[in-house]
Amino acid sequence: MKMLLHELHPAVIHTPLALLPTATVADVIAVTTGDRVWAKVGRRLWVAGTLSALFSGLAGLAASQEVKLEEPRARDMVFLHGLGNAVITLGAVGVTLWRLGRAPSPVQCALGLAANVAAVYTATLGGKMVYELGVGINPMPVEGSVGTLKGPPLLSREAPKALIRDAVLGVRWLLGRARGLFSGAQPLASGAKGFGEGTQVPAVTSEPLVDDATLSPSPRPLI
Incomplete structure (x- = not known):
C-alpha cells in the first residue's frame, strides 16, 4: 500500500503535538524549581518541537491542495485549521529563538500554555475535517464534494516537487x-x-426502516 503525499501531514503532526507541550512542562518545572537541567531539557524540546512543527506545517499546506474542498464548511474548516496552526508555529519559532539565549520565565510559560490550548482546538478541527466531513479520505465517491485529488505517492520522484509546489499554493x-x-x-x-x-x-430517527404492516407473515414450517 503506497502512502500518498497528502497523508504525510497526519502522519507527522503528532510529533510537535507531543514535543511542544512537553517543552512547556519542562520550562514550568524549571521556573518553579530553579533547576537548570530542566531548563536545558526545555530548550532542546522547543528546538525539536518547532522544527517538527515547521515540517508538519509544510506538509499541511501541501495537503490543502491535494484534497477536495468543494463543500464550504469543509473548506473554511481547513482554512481555520491552517491559519491557527500557522500562528501557533510562528509563536513557537519566537519562543524557541528567545529560549536559545535565555532561561524560561513565567510569562513565556504562560504563552506556551496558551499556545498549547490553541493547538488542542486546531487539532480538534483536524479530526472533525476527517471523521465528520471526510476531507482527505481516499475511498470517497469521485463526485463527492470532499475526499482527495489522488496526489502522487510519497516516495515517488514527483513527490518532492509536488510538496514544494503545493505548499506554495x-x-x-x-x-x-x-x-x-x-x-x-x-x-x-x-x-x-x-x-x-x-x-x-x-x-x-426512531421510526422503523420498513413498515411492519407491509411485511407478509412468515410461512409456518411444514410438519
Missing part, C-alpha cells in the same frame, strides 16, 4: 482566504468553527 490560498475573511468579503461558512450553528448532528 497552500500559502497563497491561506493568505487569500484570510484577506477575504478579514475584509468581510467572504465570511466563514456555517459550522466551520467546529461548534455552534451548523454543527448539529442530524437526529437518528
